[in-house]
Amino acid sequence: MPELSRAEVAAWKAAGTPVVDLLGRAHRLGPVSGFRLGDRPVVLVTDPEAVRHVLARHPDRYVKRSHRMRHLLGDGVLTVDGPAWRGQRRLFQPQFTVQGVRRYERAMRDAVADVARAWSASARTGEPRDLVADMRRFTIDVIWRATTGLPLDDTTHRQLLAAARIVAAVAAIGPADTADLERDLAEVDAAAGRAVAAARANGDPGILDALLDTVELPDPDGRLVRDNFVTFLVAGYETTAATLSWLLLLLHDHPGDREWALAQGPAGSAARTAAIRALISETLRLYPAALLLFRDTTEDDVLAGHRIGKDTTVALCAYLTHRIPQLWPDPERFEPRRFHEPAPRPALGTYYPLGLGPRTCLGAQFTLQEMTLLAETLLPAFEFALVGERPRPAFDITIHPDGPLLARVSARGE
Numbered sequence: 279m280p281e282l283s284r285a286e287v288a289a290w291k292a293a294g295t296p297v298v299d300l301l302g303r304a305h306r307l308g309p310v311s312g313f314r315l316g317d318r319p320v321v322l323v324t325d326p327e328a329v330r331h332v333l334a335r336h337p338d339r340y341v342k343r344s345h346r347m348r349h350l351l352g353d354g355v356l357t358v359d360g361p362a363w364r365g366q367r368r369l370f371q372p373q374f375t376v377q378g379v380r381r382y383e384r385a386m387r388d389a390v391a392d393v394a395r396a397w398s399a400s401a402r403t404g405e406p407r408d409l410v411a412d413m414r415r416f417t418i419d420v421i422w423r424a425t426t427g428l429p430l431d432d433t434t435h436r437q438l439l440a441a442a443r444i445v446a447a448v449a450a451i452g453p454a455d456t457a458d459l460e461r462d463l464a465e466v467d468a469a470a471g472r473a474v475a476a477a478r479a480n481g482d483p484g485i486l487d488a489l490l491d492t493v494e495l496p497d498p499d500g501r502l503v504r505d506n507f508v509t510f511l512v513a514g515y516e517t518t519a520a521t522l523s524w525l526l527l528l529l530h531d532h533p534g535d536r537e538w539a540l541a542q543g544p545a546g547s548a549a550r551t552a553a554i555r556a557l558i559s560e561t562l563r564l565y566p567a568a569l570l571l572f573r574d575t576t577e578d579d580v581l582a583g584h585r586i587g588k589d590t591t592v593a594l595c596a597y598l599t600h601r602i603p604q605l606w607p608d609p610e611r612f613e614p615r616r617f618h619e620p621a622p623r624p625a626l627g628t629y630y631p632l633g634l635g636p637r638t639c640l641g642a643q644f645t646l647q648e649m650t651l652l653a654e655t656l657l658p659a660f661e662f663a664l665v666g667e668r669p670r671p672a673f674d675i676t677i678h679p680d681g682p683l684l685a686r687v688s689a690r691g692e
């Protein structure tokens with residue numbers, strides 16, 4: 279297998295450039311390539327056939343092992359593997375189908391209405407807003423409401439933002455300050471405790487109900503329900519907020535595409551929804567929020583004609599697959615019509631912002647629905663003009679804007 283030399287990896291480290299540069303160098307060697315991080319061999323996979331092999335055809339040979347986020351997420355559905363994972367996934371699955379997520383639509387619409395109210399107020403005063411902060415608050419609000427039935431209050435918002443600091447600290451290469459980590463964990467746990475209590479008291483259906491009602495997965499100390507609340511928060515808020523921030527920035531730069539989507543049909547029509555979904559799909563192609571998916575091999579295998587040994591770490595990078603010109607002509611261009619009929623659906627393994635195979639994103643329909651509802655409400659009602667510096671992509675655990683997206687919002691009539 280083609281491999282980056284230790285000298286090339288050392289040169290990348292010395293240059294201090296983002297990890298995506300290292301990945302890009304390895305990717306140029308071939309569709310499956312290797313490099314070493316310290317003593318650890320890593321195989322980078324970007325080729326669609328190999329992506330299918332790892333994620334969809336042989337998930338038993340390529341498994342999730344010890345997760346860096348275990349300290350924060352505990353034994354929730356994202357981190358565990360084997361029978362423990364299967365039991366939780368089976369329990370939650372019905373709530374996250376296209377039908378299942380309809381039960382959270384009111385929570386989502388109420389959260390969208392709060393954003394629209396805040397934007398209307400800013401449109402009247404002309405005060406710029408940070409749209410990244412707005413999208414973060416919105417996505418936390420949706421998860422909070424879908425769990426508890428209550429709107430997000432400022433204390434809870436502040437406490438749950440601590441989860442993002444923990445994720446960043448664990449992902450950072452240097453040693454984290456454990457005192458800060460423990461303090462942040464206590465903040466998250468305080469809010470998680472209130473979420474679970476409110477979920478138990480709430481008569482409406484919520485995302486934790488499957489666990490609260492079950493006898494299949496006993497949870498006497500309430501740990502599993504806490505772990506899954508934090509899992510849904512961490513898996514669902516920064517990823518969705520980053521995607522919505524990129525969507526707003528891309529539409530700011532490509533106003534013609536926004537007008538195209540709105541012109542496909544009147545408000546509430548299936549035709550308009552399909553076009554808005556195409557805007558979202560193309561945003562997820564250019565900025566698939568989860569930068570890398572990791573798996574470990576349980577046995578020797580042959581991947582794209584290369585032998586790889588047991589206990590090798592495999593990293594899949596949708597960001598690089600989504601920019602292969604042979605798969606995606608003119609890949610850097612924002613072109614939502616790639617995802618709009620009569621365009622064919624992308625072949626399996628060429629497009630996987632939400633993963634693939636049995637461990638595909640549990641919240642896929644949930645996130646698509648919340649993003650669509652937000653876009654359907656805000657795009658026809660507001661214009662926004664950037665003020666200040668334009669954020670660039672930061673490549674951490676997620677691909678997110680590296681700073682605020684300051685914009686002046688104004689009302690527009692449809």
Ligand code: HEM
Pocket residue numbers: 355356357367509510511513514515517518521566567568571572630631632633634636637638639640641642644645
């Ligand atoms: C744009 C937003 C989102 C993106 C890009 C995204 C992406 C992903 C990806 C790529 C995976 C697969 C990870 C792997 O194979 O290793 C995943 C898994 C997961 N996601 Fe999402 N996600 C998003 C939103 C959400 C939301 C809103 C929720 C919850 C409400 C959620 C819950 C989960 C869970 C629980 C898993 C683990 C599933 C399992 O292992 O069985 N995600 N997500």
